[in-house]
Each structure stands twice: as structure tokens, then as C-alpha cells.
Amino acid sequence: MSEPFPRWQQLLLGLAGIFLLMLVPWTIAVTMGVRPIILPPLPTILQTAASLLTGGGLISAALVSLLRVNVGFALALVTAVPLGILLGRYRLMFLAAEPSVESFRFVIPFAWIPLAILWFGTAETGKIFIIWYAGFFVLLLPTISAVLSVDRDLVKAARTLGAGEFTIFRKVVLPAILPELVTAMRVAFAICWISILAAELVASRAGLGYLIADARELLQTDVVIVGMIVIGCIGAFYNWLFGWFERRVGH
Amino acid sequence: MTTIDQNQTADPTALPPHPREVGRPLEGVDLREQRPAGPRWRPMLGRLALRLSLPVLLLAIWSAVSLSSPNIASVLPPPYRVLASLWHEAVAGPLFLHIGASLLRALGGFALAGSIGVALGLLMSQSRVVQYLLAGPVELLRPISSIAWIPLAILWFGLGYQSVVFVIAISCIFIVLINTLAAALRIDPDLIKAGLTLGAGRWTLFRKVIVPNSLPGILLGLRIAMSGAWGGVLVAEMIATRQGLGYMILRAQAAFRPDLVIGGMLVVGVVGYLLNMLFLQLQRRVIHV
Numbered sequence: 001m002s003e004p005f006p007r008w009q010q011l012l013l014g015l016a017g018i019f020l021l022m023l024v025p026w027t028i029a030v031t032m033g034v035r036p037i038i039l040p041p042l043p044t045i046l047q048t049a050a051s052l053l054t055g056g057g058l059i060s061a062a063l064v065s066l067l068r069v070n071v072g073f074a075l076a077l078v079t080a081v082p083l084g085i086l087l088g089r090y091r092l093m094f095l096a097a098e099p100s101v102e103s104f105r106f107v108i109p110f111a112w113i114p115l116a117i118l119w120f121g122t123a124e125t126g127k128i129f130i131i132w133y134a135g136f137f138v139l140l141l142p143t144i145s146a147v148l149s150v151d152r153d154l155v156k157a158a159r160t161l162g163a164g165e166f167t168i169f170r171k172v173v174l175p176a177i178l179p180e181l182v183t184a185m186r187v188a189f190a191i192c193w194i195s196i197l198a199a200e201l202v203a204s205r206a207g208l209g210y211l212i213a214d215a216r217e218l219l220q221t222d223v224v225i226v227g228m229i230v231i232g233c234i235g236a237f238y239n240w241l242f243g244w245f246e247r248r249v250g251h
Numbered sequence: 252m253t254t255i256d257q258n259q260t261a262d263p264t265a266l267p268p269h270p271r272e273v274g275r276p277l278e279g280v281d282l283r284e285q286r287p288a289g290p291r292w293r294p295m296l297g298r299l300a301l302r303l304s305l306p307v308l309l310l311a312i313w314s315a316v317s318l319s320s321p322n323i324a325s326v327l328p329p330p331y332r333v334l335a336s337l338w339h340e341a342v343a344g345p346l347f348l349h350i351g352a353s354l355l356r357a358l359g360g361f362a363l364a365g366s367i368g369v370a371l372g373l374l375m376s377q378s379r380v381v382q383y384l385l386a387g388p389v390e391l392l393r394p395i396s397s398i399a400w401i402p403l404a405i406l407w408f409g410l411g412y413q414s415v416v417f418v419i420a421i422s423c424i425f426i427v428l429i430n431t432l433a434a435a436l437r438i439d440p441d442l443i444k445a446g447l448t449l450g451a452g453r454w455t456l457f458r459k460v461i462v463p464n465s466l467p468g469i470l471l472g473l474r475i476a477m478s479g480a481w482g483g484v485l486v487a488e489m490i491a492t493r494q495g496l497g498y499m500i501l502r503a504q505a506a507f508r509p510d511l512v513i514g515g516m517l518v519v520g521v522v523g524y525l526l527n528m529l530f531l532q533l534q535r536r537v538i539h540v
Contacts, residue, residue, distance in 0.1 A: 005379055013380065014387030021388050038407060092301065100305045106527070107520040108482040110497075113489070114504035114512050118326055194396040198486045201401060202501065209398075213490075216402035224402045232395035239394065 040222040048222040049229075058211070062230055065207040068124070069196045072131025073189055079132070080139035081181065085173065087140075088147025101140065109134035109195045117203045127199050134195035135188040142184035146177035179250045186242035193235050208234075328510040337514035346499070350522065353495040356412055357477075357484040360419025364480075365473055368424045372431025372469075376461065382432070389425065397422030397483050405491050415487040415495070422483040423476035430475070434468020435461055467538055474530045481523050496522075 005013070023042070030041045040048075052058035087094045112130050120126030150173055158168045200209025208231055215223035310330055317329040328336075340346040375382040400421045404414040438461060446456045488497030496519055503511035 005383065010383045010386070013383035014390065017384035017387030018391055020384070022391070095298065096301050096305045099302050100309060103306075103520065103524075106523045107516055108485060108523065110482055110485045110489075111500065111516040111519045113486075114500045115509070115516065118504050118507070118509050118512060190396075194398050197396060197398045201398065201486065202489050212399065212402045216405055219406070221403070221406050224406065228395050228399045228403065231399045232392075235396060236394035 037219050037221050040225070044222050045225055048220075049226045052223065052226055058226070058230060061206065061208050061211040061227075062234065065196055065200065065209065066234065068127050068207065069131055069189075069192050072128045072196070073135050073192045075128065075132045076135030076139055076188065076192070077185070080136045081143050084140045084143025085147055085169070085177075088144045088150075089173075094144065101137065105137050105141070109191070110198050113199050113202050116199070122203050122205065127196060127204070130195050130199045131192045135192045138188040138191050139181075139184050142180055143177065146180035147173060150176045179246070182242060182246045182249055186239060186246060189238050189242060190235065193238065197231065326509050328513070333510050333513045333517070336508070336510040337517065340511060340514065346518070349494060349496050349499045350518065352412075352492075353484050353488060353497065354522070356415045356488075356495065357419055357480045360416040360484070361423055361473075361477055361480040363416065364420040364423035364476065365427055367420075368427030368472070368476075369431050369469055372428045373435055373457075373461070373465070375428075375432050376435030376465075377457065389428065393425045393429075397479070398486055401487055401490055404487075410491050412492065414491040415484060418487040418491075419480045419483050422479050426476045426479060427469070427472045430472025431465060431469050434465040434472075437468070438464045470534045470537065474527070474534065477526055477530055478523065481519075481526060485519060 004010075026039060026042060029039055036044065049058075087097055109130055112133055116126035116130050120129065154172050154176070155168055158172050163171065196207070197209040200207040201213045204210045208227055212224045212227035212231075215221075215227065313327070314329050317324050317327045337346070371385065375385055397418055400418050401414070404417045404421075408414040408417055442460055442464065443456065446460045451459065484495065485497040485500075488495035489501045492498050496515055500512050500515035500519075503509075503515060
């Protein structure tokens with residue numbers, strides 16, 4: 001196959017693709033009389049977006065979801081990473097924990113939503129719990145495997161030179177696992193983001209998930225689509241953020 | 252003994268590591284290198300006891316907490332009650348109907364997205380213009396999480412299985428497409444040059460070189476998509492249908508049946524595990540041939 005095109009040509013073709021494959025068929029469908037409930041006209045979407053942004057409904061919903069996902073993700077991070085380091089350093093603990101970790105991995109976070117409602121009602125605790133669970137295992141397993149792949153000789157060398165456990169951790173283990181950890185954080189955050197939307201769709205009175213579920217019941221397709229765009233933008237932003245971090249700590 | 256372990260870690264399929272898959276390489280970690288002299292069964296028995304210790308402990312804590320007061324038992328029933336309800340639901344209730352409905356939808360959406368995703372991915376790998384043209388819409392739609400499509404799916408297809416299948420298809424298609432494209436673009440250019448030198452036409456090259464060499468990447472994408480489909484079906488069913496495991500669990504929650512909620516979660520986990528196992532077997536078989 002031919003050589004890759006220059007960057008600006010790639011971008012131009014991509015924009016042409018969006019125009020030809022999405023916007024043009026959309027406009028044709030609308031002019032041919034597809035009901036606005038199925039596909040609202042593009043100008044309507046822009047108007048809705050503007051009024052939702054200035055009316056504040058969208059921004060407060062996004063802030064609620066962002067707050068939840070960040071708190072849950074932070075909790076997952078501070079619980080999973082230390083545990084992962086412990087399990088990676090001490091083989092007996094790893095062998096004892098592995099079967100349980102492996103089986104919990106298959107109980108998808110979404111399956112916890114009804115139980116979280118039962119236990120916590122629609123309170124914030126339930127949502128934070130689901131996000132924590134969604135992030136926990138996705139962070140734990142890569143942390144363990146990263147610690148396991150730390151060069152043993154480096155650890156031995158540090159020990160021979162008189163380093164204590166804490167110094168070894170700070171100077172040898174942590175720098176070695178950081179690149180893999182950041183990659184795991186990127187993946188985990190994406191999963192947390194999906195999980196909070198799911199939890200908000202099923203049981204919530206606030207947040208972006210609730211916003212689009214509510215708009216669906218009121219048959220406001222334009223609001224649903226604007227909500228989806230915001231959800232996509234936030235997801236893309238965090239993906240970019242962790243990706244940037246990844247390149248900084250990576251090789 | 253050791254040779255078996257080596258076979259397991261030196262996976263001939265040489266899958267690129269994926270964060271969801273990192274559980275696998277750990278299986279190769281072994282204490283047996285440092286096995287002390289003595290009867291063979293003793294360390295193995297100790298190992299078994301060690302590995303069973305945490306699950307047993309967790310079950311014991313669960314039972315103890317749940318039996319400590321009737322109030323707690325009403326929201327966290329003891330394990331045996333969960334199993335009993337599950338058994339009752341399987342024998343006299345619609346458990347298998349729900350499992351079947353969920354599986355059918357997950358596999359339907361997966362098959363739909365899998366075929367479209369592989370076809371588009373291979374198409375994109377063959378022409379730069381097509382690749383960059385399609386990259387626009389793909390990159391625009393990809394960040395929107397599958398779950399966010401549920402309300403729109405209901406508006407488009409109404410409540411029912413069509414919405415669920417659509418959501419599953421959306422949740423699978425991008426993973427499959429991107430893995431297919433990446434695998435096809437990663438093929439050694441020398442292989443392609445060799446094919447061309449030997450007189451292969453475009454179609455022969457595609458059929459004999461591109462497709463077989465992309466297969467490991469395609470299968471990896473399909474397997475990740477499969478676990479995504481199993482998760483997506485659950486949420487979609489909670490909102491859009493009156494059948495399936497997702498509906499069953501949410502219904503049990505509304506009816507205040509924590510035993511059935513937890514039982515349903517167990518079923519979700521077991522089916523997800525079996526699907527993954529099945530796919531791994533398939534993957535091994537296809538790639539070995």
C-alpha cells in the first residue's frame with residue numbers, strides 16, 4: 001500500500017468523510033421528511049446546544065457526572081494501586097488473592113447497579129461504589145503484572161546498597177511501573193465513565209446519564225443528541241489527558 | 252510440569268497485550284522452581300489450601316455479616332439462600348429464558364458488528380483514501396460510550412430487542428474495526444512485496460496474505476468486543492426490555508429480592524467467564540491451523 005498522506009491531507013479527508021457520510025445523508029433525510037423525533041434538523045441541534053449551555057442544565061448535569069466519576073476513580077486509584085503493589089511484591093498474598101480477583105473480574109460493574117440501589121438507594125454512595133468497583137480491577141491487575149515484571153536484579157542491587165523497603169519502593173519499583181500504571185489509568189477511567197452513565201441511566205435524578213434518559217422520555221431527540229456529544233467530548237478529553245501523561249512518563 | 256507452564260506463557264498467537272487481558276500472563280508465575288525436597292503432593296496441597304483460603308474467608312465473612320442480624324440479612328442474604336433462590340428460579344422460574352434472551356441479543360449484536368467491523372477494517376487497510384475518509388466519522392463516534400446510545404436507540408427502534416441489538420452492535424463495532432485495521436496495517440511489508448514479486452494479483456494478495464496475517468488481531472478485537480457486548484446487553488436490558496438477565500436483576504431489585512439480585516450477578520459472571528473461555532478455545536484452534 002502507498003505511503004501515509006501528510007497530516008493536513010488526512011485531516012481534510014476525515015472532515016470530508018464526516019461531511020459526506022454523516023451531515024449530507026442527515027440533511028437529505030430531514031428534507032425528505034424524517035420526523036424530528038428520529039432525526040432533528042441540524043440547526044435545531046445547534047439551537048438546543050446553545051440554549052442548554054446558557055440555560056445551565058447541561059453544565060450542571062456534566063458537573064454532577066464529572067464529580068462522581070472523579071471521586072470514584074480517585075478511590076479506585078488509592079485502593080487498587082497499593083494493593084496491587086503488595087500483591088506483586090509478596091507471592092504468597094498474590095497466590096491467595098488471585099482466584100478471587102479473577103472471579104470478581106467477570107462480575108461486570110453494570111451488574112452491581114441494582115444491588116447498589118438496594119443497598120444505598122439513589123444516594124451518591126451507590127454511584128461512587130459502582131465507579132470504584134469499575135475502576136478497581138482494571139487498575140489492580142496491570143499494577144500486579146507491572147510490579148511482577150520489575151527487574152529483580154535492580155531490587156537486589158538496591159538492597160545490597162543498603163536501601164530499605166520504602167526506598168526500594170520509591171526509587172526502584174514506582175518509577176518502573178509508572179508507564180504501565182498510566183496506561184491502566186486511561187483504560188480504567190474510560191470504564192468508570194461508561195459505568196457512571198449506566199448508573200445514571202438506570203437510577204438517578206441528576207447527571208448526564210439522567211439528562212439523556214429524561215429527554216428520551218420527553219421525546220426530545222435533540223437534547224439526547226446534544227447530551228451524547230457532550231459525553232463523547234468529555235470521554236475524548238480524558239483519553240487525551242491520560243494519553244499526554246502516558247507520553248510524558250513513557251519511553 | 253515446567254514445560255506445560257512454558258507453553259502457556261509462550262503463547263504462539265503472540266497477542267499484543269491489552270489491559271483487559273493482563274490477567275493471563277500471571278498464570279505462568281510459579282513457586283515450583285524453588286520446590287523443597289520431599290513428597291510432591293505436600294506443596295501442591297499447601298498451594299491449593301492457600302488459593303482456597305481467601306474465597307473461603309470471603310464466604311465466611313459474608314455469611315457471618317448476613318446472619319448477624321435479620322436487618323442485614325434482608326438486604327444481604329446468606330450465600331445458601333442466594334443459591335436456593337437461584338435453583339428455584341432455574342427449576343420453576345424463567346432463569347434459562349432470561350439467559351437465552353440475553354445471549355441471543357448479545358450474540359446477534361456481536362455478529363452484526365463483527366461482520367461489518369471486520370469488513371470495514373479490511374477495506375480501510377486497502378486504500379489510504381478510504382481509510383482517512385472513514386476515519387473522520389469513526390473518530391467522531393468512537394468516544395461516545397455505547398451506554399449513551401441507549402436512549403437514542405429507544406427513540407429509533409422503540410422498547411424491545413432491536414434497541415438492545417443496536418446498542419450491542421455500536422458497542423462492538425469500533426473495537427473490532429480498529430483492531431482489524433491495526434492488524435492489517437502491521438503486516439510485514441516484505442511479505443506483501445514477496446507476494447507481488449511472485450505475481451500475486453490484488454485479490455490473491457488480499458486473500459492469501461492480508462486476511463490470514465490479520466487474523467490474530469481480528470480475533471483479539473472480537474474477543475474484547477465480546478466481553479463488551481456481554482456488559483452492554485445487561486444495561487440495555489435494564490432499560491429497554493422485559494426479558495433477559497438485566498431485566499431480571501432490575502426486576503428483582505424492584506421486588507426487593509436481594510437473593511435474586513445477587514444470584515443474577517453470579518449468573519452474569521459465570522456466563523461471561525464461559526463466553527471468554529469458549530472464545531479463547533476458538534482463538535487457539537483457528538490460529539493453530
